[in-house]
Amino acid sequence: MSLYDDASLIMYPSGYKEDKIYSLKPTDGSGDLTFSRASTATRVNADGLIEEVPVNKLTYSEQFDNAAWGVLNSASVTANTTTAPNGTTTADTLSFSANPSSTIYQSITVPAGQTTLSVYAKTASGTKQFRLRIDTPSGNSSSDFTATTEWQRFDFSLTTTGTGVTFYIINDNAGTAGSIFIWGAQLNSGSTAKPYFPTTDRLNVPRIDYTGGGCGKLLLEPQRTNLVTYSESFDNAAWEYGGITKTANAAISPDGTSNADKIEITTLVTPNLRQSILVTQSTNYTFSFYAKSSELSVLKLAVYNLNGAAFIFENTEKPINDEWSRVTVSFATPSGCSSIRVFIFRNSDSLGSFYVWGAQLEEGSYATSYIPTASATATRIKDSASKTGISSLIGQTEGTMFAEFTYNGVGNTGVYEVILVIGTNTSNLIALNKNNTTSELYAYAINGGVIQVNSVGIAGTNIIGTHKVALAYKLNDYAVYLDGVKVFTDTIASVPTCSSVYVGQSEVLAQQLGGTINQAILFKTRLSNAELATLTTL
Secondary structure, three states: OOHHHHEEEEEOOOOEEOOEEOOOEOOOOOOOEEEEOOOOEEEEOOOOOEEEEOOOOOOOOOOOOOOOOEEEOOOEEEEEEEOOOOOOOOEEEEEEOOOOOOEEEEEEEOOOEEEEEEEEEEOOOOOEEEEEEEEEOOEEEEEEEEEOOOOEEEEEEEEEOOOEEEEEEEEOOOOOOEEEEEEEEEEEEOOOOOOOOOOOOOOOOOOEEOOOOOOOEEEEOOOEEEOOOOOOOOOOOOOEEEOEEEEEEEEOOOOOOOOEEEEEEOOOOOOEEEEEEEOOOOOEEEEEEEEEEOOOOEEEEEEEEOOOOEEEEEEEEEEOOOOOEEEEEEEEOOOOOOEEEEEEEEOOOOOEEEEEEEEEEEEOOOOOOOOOOOOOOEEEOOOEEEEOOOHHHOOOOEEEEEEEEEEOOOOOOOOOOEEEEEEEEOOEEEEEEEOOOOOEEEEEEEEOOEEEEEOOOOOOOEOEEEEEEEEEEEOOOEEEEEOOEEEEEEOOOOOOOOOEEEEOEEOOOOEEOOEEEEEEEEEOOOOOHHHHHHHHOO
């Protein structure tokens, strides 16, 4: 029998939808984690491309009677009138008046570039012509379609030059009154319609990340803001330069579209590409961007303190090759520094060219997932995955908590970054964290407000990278195993009452992991030391 057969809850990030991560065990939904982020975010998908989550940029993609959809010229929507392509009674009737401009629409903000809209449609009988249309700051374009009595997915693509887009499902050019059933509207980046993803407010979709290949992992990160503007548009005036030429949209970027810019150095007299940004003094920052070589193989980065009129660092060399890679550098702003200039490169030993995409400056000592920007900075809210009210799935007098995780940080001072927590409140919980001053593993338990286990930091357990960890608990019998090795015990400790689980973060402790969770498992028994060693061996 596998140890997994004895588990009471197994979270393996394979199934998810908006607001939810499904548990593999139990299968009745009682162990499904609630997920929230309150913002969009990016991930690396199974094809190795960076994409926004969710790919569908429209809100309320199956609820055309929602206020997110505008109505013009006597069009009307009747909700849930027939069976949708997924077998549920969620398809709506869209009725057009005798007006060629009778329409429903949704206005959204998307990055400039290739975009594709799609919708499922059919008729109750006969055929009905309609149009899909996209309006952009530079004009509009539409395409004609004919709905039949069978569900079809209709799609239409174009390249936008601005960030404001309005998507219309509109009557035919002749203005023929009539109706169609519609379901599953989507607008996604790229020149083809991607697999349909349903949305409501589209802000709380888990990120299953495939960085490095292999199986997907649940990406959980703290809140970060990209302080760079026009992060993909290096031909914009926000990017100052000298001694170079810039060619916009010259190559396929890490998101799979033709929006990477080419930079060619034309003189060796201080060539540079830079942007000036407001910052906070005496604070850690990380600057990053994606680059690949056309001819150059080395970039010389720099950051300049505009208040102190001196470089924080310069000529920091970063190698690049003919494959996309993320170039990163971390630094601290000096006292009195409130404005800096970041250089994607400053100086070069040779003429030549390279490609660049996705610049980011964020407060923190390591780079997090890419946050695209246009004319303003953008913030990704922290990820949150938890389940409350599950006392029956948590061992109350004994148990084991296990996680396989990847930690990307470098030991942020003053921050206990959570791997896995079970608990009820700040007075009753058991936690596996990162130490607040180092990257060592930290075990902690408190019962009725009295601290029972407090390892502070388990010496020698640097957890940067991928690891398996388990904490087993029972009255006067706690043990922690990391990567198959026992690293901590406590023989004088009681067990708190716990009713909730927090994965990769804790609302109770207000702490956040910077990394991914491959899997998390709870057992209602204290596994033996031999079983703990087996469970955690990489």
